[in-house]
Each structure stands twice: as C-alpha cells, then as structure tokens.
Amino acid sequence: MTYIAKPRLHHPSLVKNKAGFTRRDYEGAVSTLCAGCGHDSISAAIIQACYELDILPHQVAKLSGIGCSSKAPTYFVGASHGFNTVHGRMPSVMTGANLANRDLIYMGVSGDGDSASIGLGQFAHVMRRGVNMTYIVMNNGVYGLTKGQFSATADKGSISKKGVANSDSSIDMVSLAILMGATFVGRSFSGDKHQLVPLIKAAMDHKGAAFLDVISPCVAFNNHPGSTKSYDYVREHNEALNRIDFIETREEITTSYDPGTMKTVQQHDGSILRLRKLGEDYDPSDKVSAMKRIQEGMHAGEVVTGLLYVDPTPSDLHANLNTVDVALNTLNAPDLCPGNAALDKINASLR
Amino acid sequence: MPQAIAAVNDFVVKFANVNGSGSASANELFARSILRMGVPVSPRNIFPSNIQGLPTWYEVRVTEKGYLGRRGGGVDMMVAMNPQTWAEDVKEIEPGGYLFYDSTKPMPSSMFREDINVIGVPLTAITNATYSDPRQRQLFKNIIYVGALSVLLDIDEKEIQRLFGEQFKGKEKLIDSNVKAMNLGRDWVKQHVDPDLVKLKVRHADNVGDRIFVEGNSAAALGAVYGGATVCAWYPITPSSSLAEAFQSHCKKFRHDKETGKAKYAIVQAEDELASIGMVIGAAWNGARSFTATSGPGISLMTEFIGLAYFAEVPAVLVNVQRGGPSTGMPTRTQQSDLLGCAYASNGDTKHVLLFPEDPRECFEFTADALDLADRLQTPVFVMTDLDIGMNHRLCKPFAWDENRVLDRGKVMTAEDLEAGKTFGRYLDVDGDGIPYRTYPGTHPTKGSYFTRGTTKDEFARYSEEGAVYVRNMERLQKKWETAKKIAPQPLRYSSPKPTRFGVIYFGSTSPAMDEALDHLEAEGNHVNALRVRSFPFAQSVEDFIHEHDRVFIVEQNRDGQLRTMLMSEYTLDARKLVPVLHYDGTPITARFIATDIAKKLGQFKVVSFDKAAS
Numbered sequence: 001m002t003y004i005a006k007p008r009l010h011h012p013s014l015v016k017n018k019a020g021f022t023r024r025d026y027e028g029a030v031s032t033l034c035a036g037c038g039h040d041s042i043s044a045a046i047i048q049a050c051y052e053l054d055i056l057p058h059q060v061a062k063l064s065g066i067g068c069s070s071k072a073p074t075y076f077v078g079a080s081h082g083f084n085t086v087h088g089r090m091p092s093v094m095t096g097a098n099l100a101n102r103d104l105i106y107m108g109v110s111g112d113g114d115s116a117s118i119g120l121g122q123f124a125h126v127m128r129r130g131v132n133m134t135y136i137v138m139n140n141g142v143y144g145l146t147k148g149q150f151s152a153t154a155d156k157g158s159i160s161k162k163g164v165a166n167s168d169s170s171i172d173m174v175s176l177a178i179l180m181g182a183t184f185v186g187r188s189f190s191g192d193k194h195q196l197v198p199l200i201k202a203a204m205d206h207k208g209a210a211f212l213d214v215i216s217p218c219v220a221f222n223n224h225p226g227s228t229k230s231y232d233y234v235r236e237h238n239e240a241l242n243r244i245d246f247i248e249t250r251e252e253i254t255t256s257y258d259p260g261t262m263k264t265v266q267q268h269d270g271s272i273l274r275l276r277k278l279g280e281d282y283d284p285s286d287k288v289s290a291m292k293r294i295q296e297g298m299h300a301g302e303v304v305t306g307l308l309y310v311d312p313t314p315s316d317l318h319a320n321l322n323t324v325d326v327a328l329n330t331l332n333a334p335d336l337c338p339g340n341a342a343l344d345k346i347n348a349s350l351r
Numbered sequence: 352m353p354q355a356i357a358a359v360n361d362f363v364v365k366f367a368n369v370n371g372s373g374s375a376s377a378n379e380l381f382a383r384s385i386l387r388m389g390v391p392v393s394p395r396n397i398f399p400s401n402i403q404g405l406p407t408w409y410e411v412r413v414t415e416k417g418y419l420g421r422r423g424g425g426v427d428m429m430v431a432m433n434p435q436t437w438a439e440d441v442k443e444i445e446p447g448g449y450l451f452y453d454s455t456k457p458m459p460s461s462m463f464r465e466d467i468n469v470i471g472v473p474l475t476a477i478t479n480a481t482y483s484d485p486r487q488r489q490l491f492k493n494i495i496y497v498g499a500l501s502v503l504l505d506i507d508e509k510e511i512q513r514l515f516g517e518q519f520k521g522k523e524k525l526i527d528s529n530v531k532a533m534n535l536g537r538d539w540v541k542q543h544v545d546p547d548l549v550k551l552k553v554r555h556a557d558n559v560g561d562r563i564f565v566e567g568n569s570a571a572a573l574g575a576v577y578g579g580a581t582v583c584a585w586y587p588i589t590p591s592s593s594l595a596e597a598f599q600s601h602c603k604k605f606r607h608d609k610e611t612g613k614a615k616y617a618i619v620q621a622e623d624e625l626a627s628i629g630m631v632i633g634a635a636w637n638g639a640r641s642f643t644a645t646s647g648p649g650i651s652l653m654t655e656f657i658g659l660a661y662f663a664e665v666p667a668v669l670v671n672v673q674r675g676g677p678s679t680g681m682p683t684r685t686q687q688s689d690l691l692g693c694a695y696a697s698n699g700d701t702k703h704v705l706l707f708p709e710d711p712r713e714c715f716e717f718t719a720d721a722l723d724l725a726d727r728l729q730t731p732v733f734v735m736t737d738l739d740i741g742m743n744h745r746l747c748k749p750f751a752w753d754e755n756r757v758l759d760r761g762k763v764m765t766a767e768d769l770e771a772g773k774t775f776g777r778y779l780d781v782d783g784d785g786i787p788y789r790t791y792p793g794t795h796p797t798k799g800s801y802f803t804r805g806t807t808k809d810e811f812a813r814y815s816e817e818g819a820v821y822v823r824n825m826e827r828l829q830k831k832w833e834t835a836k837k838i839a840p841q842p843l844r845y846s847s848p849k850p851t852r853f854g855v856i857y858f859g860s861t862s863p864a865m866d867e868a869l870d871h872l873e874a875e876g877n878h879v880n881a882l883r884v885r886s887f888p889f890a891q892s893v894e895d896f897i898h899e900h901d902r903v904f905i906v907e908q909n910r911d912g913q914l915r916t917m918l919m920s921e922y923t924l925d926a927r928k929l930v931p932v933l934h935y936d937g938t939p940i941t942a943r944f945i946a947t948d949i950a951k952k953l954g955q956f957k958v959v960s961f962d963k964a965a966s
Contacts, residue, residue, distance in 0.1 A: 058800060061637070061792045074802060081792035083636060084804040085629070086659050092584075092626035096633025096641065097792070099582050099617040104637075104793050122629070125622040317617075324613040328581040329638035329791065333758050335615055336579040338605040340754050346573065347749040350563035 006030055018054040026050045026057055028078040032071065038190030038216030038231075039069055039138045043076045045193055046107070046136075049200035050077055061097055061104045065090040065119060068145055068218075069111030069138035077107075088119025091126030091135075095317070098131050101327040102318050105204060106133035113143050116152040116171045123173075127180035127209050132316040134203040135182075135211045137173055138190075140218035141229035148221035159226030174308055175294055177211040178287065183314035184210035185290075187305045189234050190217070198244035199307060202273055205247055208314030215303060234303055241282045241293070241306035242275040268313040275307060284310050353447040353466050357550035360390045360415035362427040364500075364551075367440045369433050371403030377493030378409040379744070380514055381500060385413055386564060386746070387510040389556040393419040393863070395743050395939065400589065400682045406436045415556055419710075419746060420864030423941030427551055430496060437462065449549055451500065453492075470544060472499050477535055491532040498536025503549040508537065563711075563749050567740035568644075570711035571670050572597035573750065574718030575642055576605055579758045580668070582641035583618045584630035586649060589682045590738040591672035594644035595620075624649035628656040628667065635666040636803060638791035640722050640758070642668035647676045647689045650696065657731050658697025659805045661828075664778070664787070666725035666732075666761070669693075670718060673737040675937045684937030685738035687859055688909035693733045694887055694917060700825065704732045704835050705887040709862035710740060712747040713885075717840065726761035728835055729786060737908075739860040739939040762788045769798040777801045777812040778824060785830030832888055839886035842893055845869065851878040853953065854900035855932075856893070858884045858914060860939065861906055867942035868949070875946075877953050879904070887917060894922050897929070902956050904949055906932040908940050930956075 006027070014022035026047040031040050050060065057079035064070035066087035073082045085093045094108050108126075115123045115137050126135070141154040150158075153173060154166045177185045184206040188196040196214065203210035215234050217223045223230045228237075242263065263275040265285055275284070284290060290309040297304035324331075356362070364381075368374035375396075382394045390413060397408040412422050425445035431437055431452045444450055446466040452458075454471025463469055478492045501508055512530055519525040572594050575583065585595040599618055606615045621627035627643045634641035645653070650671055660667045675681025676688045695702055704724060706717040714736055721732040762782075764775055769790070775798065778787050787810075790799035801812040807824065809815045857865045862883060869881055882896045897903050897918070905915040912931040919926060932948050934940040 056796060058796045059793055063633075079797060079800050081790075081800050082802040083633075084802060084806070085632075086655050086805060089625060089629045089656065092621065092629025093633035093636070095619065095626075096582060096584065096630030096635075096639075097637040098633075099619070099630070100634040100637035100639030100641070101791075101793065121622055122626055125626065129619070317619075321617050321619075322612070322614050323617055324608055324611070324615050328615070328617060328634075331579075331581060331615055333579060333756070336581065336606070336758075337577050337752075337756075340752050342605065343577075343750050343752050347561075347563050350565045350749075351559075351561075 017051055019056055021051070021057065023047065023051045025079065026077050028073070028075040031075045033068060034220050036219040037068070038140065038218070039072050040075070041190040041193065042136065042138055042196070042214050042216055043072050045196045045200055046076045048193075048197045049204060052197070053201055053204060055105060055204075059103075059105055060107055062107045062109065063090050063094045063097065064109040065111070065114035067111040067114050067143070069109055070114060072109050072138065073107070088114050088117070089122055090114070091119065091122035091131075094133055095126055095129060095131050098133065098317065099323075100329045102132070102323070103327050106131070107204075108133055108135040110135070110137050112137060112139045112141060112151040112153040112173070116173060120152070120171070124176065124180045127177050127182040127211065130181065130183065130209045130314065130316045130320060132207055132318070133209060134200065134206075135209070136200075137211075137213050138216040139173065139213055139229070140216050140222050141227070142218050142222040144218050144221060155228040158228045159224070161221050161224055172294070172298060173213040174211070175291065177213075178291060178309050181209070182211045183208035183311035185309040186211075186307045187213040187215070187303070189215045189238055189303070189305060191231060191235065192238070192240075192305070195240060195243050195305060198246065202244050202247050202307065205271065206310070206314065207269060208311070208316045237301060237303045239297055239302035239304045240278050241280065241304060241308070242278055242284070244307060245274045245276050247271055247273055265310055265312055273307070273310065278306070282306075284308060285312055355468055355550050356427050356445060356447040356449070358427065359552050359554050360413055360556060362413050362551045363422050364411045364413070364428040364430065365426040365440075365443070366409040366411075366430040367433045367436050368407050368409065369435070370398060370401060370405050370407040372493070373490045374407070374432065374493050375409070377497050378411070380511065381497050382411045382744070383514055383564070384501070384506050384510045385411075385553050386559055387513065388507055388553055389559050390415055390553055391417045391419065391558055391746050393421070393746065395421060395739070397938075398683050406433050413553060415558055417558055417746075418863065418867040418942065420867055421939045421941050423943035428549075430500070432496070441467075449551065451496070451503070468548060470503065470548065472496070472536070472539060477539060481535060491528075494529055494532035495536035498533035499540045501533070502537050502540040503544065505552045505554070507555070508533070559746065561749055562746045564744050564746050565711045566593070566742060566744055567708070567711040567714040567736050568594035568672060568742060569597040570750070571644070571714040571718045571734065571736060571741070573601055574715040575722070576601045577715070577752055578640065578719030578722035580640045580642050580722055581616050582630065582634035582639050583616070583643065584621050584627040584641070585618075585643050585645065586621050586624045586627050588624075588646045588649050590674055590742045591644040591646045591649070591670065593742065594670060594672060624652040625656065628653040628669070631667050632656060632660050632665050635725070636792075638763075640726070642670065642718070642722065644670040644672065646672050646674050647692065648679065650689060650692055654696045657703065658699060658701050660731045661697065661701045661703065662699070662805055663803050664729040664789070665803070666729055668718070668721045668725050668732050668734070670734040670736060672741040673735065681937045683738070685860065685939055686908050686935055686937065687735070687737060687861070688913065688935065690735065690909070690913035691916060693735065702832065702888070704728065704730060704839060706732065706734050706840060707858040707885050708734060708736055708740065709859060709883065710745050710747040712750065714740060715750050720840065723759040724835075724839060727759050727786070727838065728831060729761060729789060730831070735859060737860050762786055764788045764790050764794070764799060766795045769795045775799050776810040778808060778827070779810040780827050780830065784834045785827050785832070786834060836888045836890055839888070839890070841890050842885055842896070843883045844892070844896065845881040845883070847873065847878040847880050849878045851880060852901040853879045853904070853956070854896055854902070855879050855881045855904040855906060855949065856884055856896070856914070856918075857881070857906040861908060864940045864942045864945055865906060868945035871942060871946035872949060875950065877950055879949065884914070889918070889921055893918070897922065897924065902928060902930055904930045904932045904952070906940070906945055908934055910935045
C-alpha cells in the first residue's frame with residue numbers, strides 16, 4: 001500500500017464524459033491492499049466502466065461484506081454511499097437496499113470467503129430473487145486478512161503457500177450463479193482489462209441479477225507455483241470464449257465487421273451486446289450449452305472466461321413483486337397510511 | 352355430589368378438540384356470540400406444534416367484570432371432544448362443574464366423576480343421520496355442539512344467526528345450512544335435557560362498549576401499515592408468522608395503487624432470519640421504513656446484524672412475538688423470556704430499545720411508534736409482544752390514529768441542506784442529544800456520501816481505531832440512550848387508594864391478570880401501588896417508583912427475573928428490595944397466581960419494614 005495522499009486537484013486537460021465527469025471523479029480513497037493485488041486492478045476496471053457508462057457517481061450504491069475484497073468499495077466511486085456490512089451477508093443488505101430505492105445502481109463486491117463459504121446461502125438466494133445488481137466476486141481462493149487459509153473456491157489439489165494440498169472440492173461460482181437463476185454470468189481475470197471492463201459495463205447495464213467471477217490472484221498468499229489461482233497459472237489456462245466489443249443502445253452502427261467474427265445478443269430493452277468470438281462458436285444465451293461448456297472447461301483444467309450466460313429478457317425482484325415505479329423510500333404518509341376513515345371501518349369489522 | 356356450580360356471566364368453558372378438525376371457527380363463534388350479548392370474553396388457544404391430529408384446546412373465560420387474563424384453577428365446563436385427552440380433561444373440571452360430551456357410544460361409568468354434572472349429546476349420531484359427506488359431518492358436528500351449548504347456557508340464538516349472516520354474507524346456502532346445524536343441537540337439548548341442569552348462564556349485559564376483538568399479530572401488522580413500513584422481510588416461525596401474513600393481507604387492501612394496481616410495499620420471505628434482518632437494515636439504510644417479525648430463535652440468529660445496526664446506527668424494527676425458550680423451547684406456549692436476549696443482543700457493549708405492549712391495541716400503537724423511534728434514534732427497536740397477545744383474540748380499546756400525524760423520519764439531511772453548506776458528519780453530534788444526521792444514498796452529486804461500516808470510525812465516518820475517537824463515539828451512543836429514555840412510551844402508574852410501602856412492577860401480557868390481581872389484593876386489604884413499564888431504557892419515573900417503596904414485586908413470565916436483572920443493572924439498588932414473582936410454565940400468568948404469591952410474600956415482609964431492618 002502507499003501512504004501518499006491523492007492530490008485533490010485534477011489536471012484541467014482530463015477528458016470529461018457525457019455526464020461531465022473525468023475518470024478521476026470515479027476514483028475513491030487510496031488503496032490499502034498489497035502492492036500488486038488483483039483487487040486493485042478490478043477496482044480500476046470498475047472506475048473505467050463507470051466513467052465510460054457516463055454514470056452519475058452518486059447514483060451508485062456500493063455494498064460489500066468482510067474481507068480484503070470487501071474493503072475495495074472504499075477505493076472506487078468515492079462520491080457514492082458505501083456499506084461494509086457483515087461477513088457473508090451483503091446479499092441480504094443489498095436486497096433490502098434495492099427494495100427501498102429501485103433507481104440507484106447497485107454494485108456488490110465480495111470475495112470467495114465472503115460469498116462461497118460463510119455467505120453461500122445468501123449468494124444463492126440473491127441470485128434466485130433476481131435483484132437488479134452487479135455482483136462481483138474478487139476470487140483468489142484464499143483468506144488474505146487472516147493470512148492464507150484455503151477458501152471454498154480453492155481447487156482440489158491446489159497447494160497452499162505453506163505447502164499443504166487442498167483436499168476439499170471447490171465451489172464453482174459461475175455454475176452456481178447460473179443454476180440459481182442469475183440472468184447475466186461472466187468470468188474474467190483481473191489481469192485482463194480488455195475483457196473485464198466491457199464485461200462490467202454490460203453487467204451494470206443488465207436489468208437483473210448480474211454476476212461476475214473475477215479471478216484475482218493474491219500476491220501475498222496465493223501466487224506461488226502449485227496454486228491454481230496464481231497469475232501464471234491463470235494466464236496459462238485462461239480459455240477466453242468471447243470478448244464484448246461494445247454495448248449498443250439505440251445508436252447507429254458505424255463499424256462493420258467480417259461476418260462470422262461477431263455474435264450479437266439483442267436484449268429486452270433494445271440494447272445489443274456485440275461479442276467478439278474468440279476461436280469457437282459459443283452462444284451465451286443458451287443456458288444448457290453454457291453449463292456444458294463450463295463443466296468441460298473445468299474437466300480440462302481450463303479457466304473458461306468471457307460472457308458465459310445471458311438471459312436477454314431478464315426479470316427482476318421489483319417486477320416479480322409488482323412494486324410501484326417510484327422508489328419506495330420516496331413514499332410518504334398520504335401514500336402509505338390508510339387514515340382514520342379506514343380505521344373506523346376496521347374497528348367496526350372487529351366487533 | 353357437591354352443589355352444582357351456579358354463575359351468571361362469570362365462568363370458564365374449555366373445549367378439548369383434535370387439531371385440524373375445523374373446531375377453531377366453531378369455538379370462536381361460541382365466544383363471539385357471548386361478546387355480542389354485551390358480556391366480555393377472553394378466549395385462549397392452547398395448541399400443539401403440529402398440523403393435524405394432536406390435541407388442541409380453546410378456553411373461554413366469560414367475565415362480565417371484564418377480567419381478560421386467564422382465570423386459573425380448573426374449568427367450570429369441559430366440552431370434551433377428544434378421546435385422546437379424555438382422562439386429563441375430565442380431571443380438570445372443578446367439583447360441581449359440568450362435562451359436555453358426545454354420547455353416541457356408551458361409556459363405562461368409570462370414565463366419569465361423581466362430583467360433576469354430565470351432559471351427553473349424541474353428536475355423532477345426529478350428524479350421521481343428517482349428513483352423508485364426511486367433511487360436512489366433521490364441520491357441522493362442531494356447529495351442532497355450539498347449538499346445544501347455546502340452549503344449556505342461554506346464549507341468544509339470534510346473535511349466532513347474525514354472526515353466520517356476517518361470516519357468510521351473500522352465500523345464503525351456507526347461512527341456511529349452518530343455522531340448520533345449530534338448530535339440530537338446540538332441538539335435541541330442548542327435548543332431552545332438563546333446562547335447570549346447567550346453572551352457568553349468560554345474560555345480556557352492556558359491558559363490551561366500543562371495544563374490538565382482535566389478535567395482537569394482526570394489530571401489530573396494521574400498526575406497520577399505518578406507521579408507513581414499506582419493506583417487510585421475514586422467515587416463518589411460530590408464533591410470529593401470522594404477523595407477516597397479516598401485513599400482506601392489510602397491504603393487499605390498502606397499499607395498491609388504484610390506477611396501476613402496483614404495490615406500495617415489498618414483502619420478502621427470506622431464506623432465514625439472518626437474511627430477513629439484513630434486508631430490513633439494507634432497506635432502512637436506504638431510507639425505507641422496514642421491519643421484521645420473528646420469535647426467540649430468530650432473534651438468536653439475528654444478533655450479529657443487530658450489533659451492526661446499533662453501531663453503524665441504522666434504524667430497524669423487530670417485532671418479537673415471544674414463545675417459551677430456551678432453544679426451540681415451547682414453540683406454541685407463551686413466555687416473556689427474551690428480554691435480556693434482546694436488550695443486550697450482540698457482541699461488545701450494546702443495548703437496545705424495547706417496547707412492551709399489553710394488548711393488541713398497544714401492538715398497533717407501538718409498532719407504528721417503533722417505526723418513528725427507530726428513525727428518530729437511528730437504532731434497532733424491538734416490539735416485545737408474545738404468543739398470548741399475538742395469537743389470541745383479545746378484547747381491547749378500538750384502534751385510534753391522529754389524522755395529522757406525520758411520519759417522523761428523524762434527522763435526515765437533504766440535498767438542499769447540503770447545498771446550503773451545512774456541515775455533514777455522519778456521526779457528529781450537532782444537537783447535543785447524541786443523535787447525528789444521516790443522508791440517504793443518492794442524495795447529492797458531490798456532498799454527503801459516506802461509508803457505513805461496523806468498524807470504529809470518527810465523527811465523519813472515517814475508519815479509526817484510535818482509543819480517544821472510539822471512546823468519544825461510545826459516549827455519544829450513551830447520550831443517545833439517555834435521549835431514548837425521554838421519547839419511548841412512558842410507564843403508567845396505578846396507585847392504591849391507601850398509602851403503602853409496597854409496589855409492583857409488571858409489563859406486557861401480564862397486564863390483564865395484574866389488573867384483576869390488584870383488585871383481589873385490595874379486597875383483602877393488601878395495598879400495593881403498581882407501575883406498568885412500557886419501554887426500555889427505563890424512564891426516570893421507574894427509578895423514582897422503586898425508591899418510593901420498601902419492597903417492589905417484579906412480576907414476570909420467565910424463570911430468571913429478566914426485567915429485575917435489567918433494573919438491577921440500570922440502577923444502584925439493594926437486591927433484596929426487588930422481589931421476583933415468576934410464572935414460566937408456558938401458560939399465561941393468572942390473577943390467582945399473582946395475588947396468592949404476593950399475599951404470601953407480603954405476610955413475611957409486613958413483620959418489620961425493610962428500612963428499619965436495614966438500619
């Protein structure tokens with residue numbers, strides 16, 4: 001970590017986005033994570049994604065659990081409210097927050113200990129409820145803050161820094177998210193900004209439960225030979241299926257592509273995801289084949305990355321509950337309190 | 352044979368049934384018909400943690416004087432409809448009391464008692480002769496016994512008919528068939544039973560007034576609607592489930608947009624209690640009023656989050672419908688045994704605001720108040736009801752609402768405040784009452800954002816483990832606690848007509864039994880002043896009350912004297928001064944128990960006064 005405070009003043013030549021903010025306006029406090037930590041790269045990718053999406057910084061709500069990953073929301077989009085909740089329980093707090101105000105953009109940041117171990121139950125349920133959010137797991141397969149214990153995503157046979165082999169099966173977060181009903185599921189690598197930034201943008205644009213499993217090597221406790229979550233291992237075994245080139249809203253298509261190199265997914269709100277095919281023909285809107293491809297990759301020891309599954313017509317919790325279009329936290333007594341005349345009738349019915 | 356019990360508008364009838372047999376609505380019909388005659392009743396469900404086939408009882412106290420607590424002792428009449436529990440049911444009848452049973456099958460005389468009066472009505476035979484459908488046979492048998500009892504006890508049949516009319520409004524066929532069943536019972540009794548045999552009678556009176564007859568859980572749920580709750584997250588647990596379900600049905604009625612049909616509320620049945628309180632906290636952090644309903648084991652699961660809400664200062668309302676503990680305990684029995692578990696829930700130095708409603712009316716009032724208090728104090732607030740209030744119909748004052756009441760959202764800084772240059776420190780005590788200002792997420796593009804966390808922080812929400820900063824924050828929380836004492840519901844005092852050195856403190860569902868016990872004590876010349884505590888932290892008047900008396904009885908429905916422990920920890924007191932009166936077998940406390948126990952203890956203390964003995 002660095003002890004040098006960030007300068008308050010920005011360089012005047014920094015380019016503003018359509019919302020009138022520079023990239024630096026989406027930054028947060030200086031990171032206190034270890035130098036080289038993958039999590040910082042993910043924070044940088046979130047900053048870049050928010051900047052490119054022209055989001056108003058204060059319209060983001062950042063929620064996290066406990067652990068190294070859960071400290072990360074301090075390091076991006078400083079102008080937004082953040083909530084560092086309790087270990088493994090961020091999903092429920094995010095669900096409640098989302099119910100209260102459907103208009104904000106919800107960003108959940110968690111780790112593999114927080115989401116796959118102590119918080120596995122809440123992780124599953126937030127996906128099946130379809131909370132409109134972007135849920136990022138910064139996945140390093142290890143407990144950092146408590147100094148190097150295996151997490152539940154550590155692969156069986158992976159070697160710890162102390163030389164012990166993990167004997168338990170690992171939990172594959174992307175498979176689980178798809179099974180539980182997440183409508184946008186991707187995996188990426190903290191070291192691959194070109195794949196990660198568009199994935200985050202697409203996830204934030206998605207109107208439903210979006211989940212990203214980002215392999216993020218722990219330089220302190222899980223970056224040694226024998227680990228399956230090290231920079232070297234992930235680079236060697238990364239099997240990228242696609243890369244999102246851009247999300248097209250209703251703008252005119254200006255770029256032309258060679259036929260056969262692109263895959264497009266038209267979403268319910270009219271936007272189109274353009275995916276650059278990388279090697280194989282892969283249809284992320286087909287849930288069954290997505291599951292099959294992920295399992296095949298696991299079997300072959302690959303880290304399959306890219307947009308793995310997307311439901312182009314997602315539903316979300318508010319739609320399921322048929323809530324009013326305005327945020328519930330804006331309703332006041334006249335909307336909520338039935339008043340005295342109604343109470344008289346109730347009293348009369350109870351005699 | 353002792354003399355047959357004779358009483359007008361003052362007796363106890365108990366129904367012994369098999370659960371799942373449809374008896375509940377017939378028994379409620381019985382109770383309501385007496386109520387309609389202007390005679391107060393107090394019914395109680397005594398039921399198992401089971402769906403079908405196990406014994407269940409419904410005890411109705413008919414009480415012209417309006418004593419709504421459980422009377423205690425045996426029952427005056429047993430309606431024995433369950434062969435499984437026959438022996439213990441017969442045993443429970445007071446000498447000279449009455450046994451009403453289905454006499455279709457002959458029973459050996461050894462099955463009865465010589466000191467009771469027996470009324471056998473061949474219910475099954477009548478039913479089978481009239482109905483062929485098995486479901487009809489089961490349901491109408493219940494109505495037939497209500498009809499039979501109406502003749503024996505002089506219950507006005509017109510009131511029963513009127514209740515059928517209201518219950519099955521617009522379904523003439525159902526009304527007719529129920530009236531027919533009732534008359535089958537009435538006619539048989541008129542033809543076969545001596546009208547003077549049963550000397551328990553109901554007479555028209557005018558003692559009900561404008562009171563309403565409602566369950567506490569439904570009332571609390573209505574309080575949440577009136578109090579402006581928009582988010583409810585819950586996990587099913589007896590005896591609180593019907594509260595969340597009632598919230599759902601009230602909302603269906605009152606909270607849908609007339610044009611679009613869309614809901615102005617969100618109810619989530621969570622995966623467990625950890626998630627339900629997490630959702631409540633998330634919603635409240637984001638500016639919506641939210642609550643959960645649960646019972647003891649649920650509170651145990653929620654404690655980590657309760658600590659977060661206390662320390663991060665996020666509002667939360669928890670309605671705890673208490674049941675018998677510890678652990679799974681007695682899920683379908685009542686207790687007041689979660690006081691300590693709620694008052695000091697979670698690790699570290701924590702304490703929480705508790706409200707103690709005495710009946711459904713206060714369940715309504717306090718749940719609405721709790722939503723205001725939680726926003727005002729930015730902390731968890733518990734409404735400590737229990738199974739006795741929550742799951743039984745109780746006669747109480749009608750619900751009232753001040754039309755001009757606004758939702759007190761507490762100290763919230765708006766975009767205009769921030770724009771005007773007001774200093775925002777999330778944990779800064781601006782007004783000297785220990786309560787800081789908060790902002791809702793998304794308020795202002797550049798000002799007022801902060802990080803909410805369970806770790807220590809300074810006045811501006813910046814992480815800090817510095818000792819002085821930590822102590823400052825803890826002391827401010829203590830100041831907020833002092834503020835809570837002034838704004839939570841204040842205690843109510845009932846003074847004896849004669850001066851006395853003795854006092855009694857009680858709370859919650861003990862109230863009706865205590866009202867009656869005070870009358871008994873007074874009648875016997877045992878004068879005591881009474882104080883009903885309605886919230887924790889305790890108001891100053893609680894301490895004053897204790898100091899005013901030599902001895903103060905603390906009446907509670909738990910083993911360990913939990914309220915007494917809290918009083919001991921809040922005040923500097925001689926432990927001998929607070930005398931526990933404890934009832935905790937899972938049944939509601941009775942006036943007889945309270946009056947007897949206090950009278951016995953008073954006898955010992957009256958020898959020499961405490962002050963003299965101590966000096």
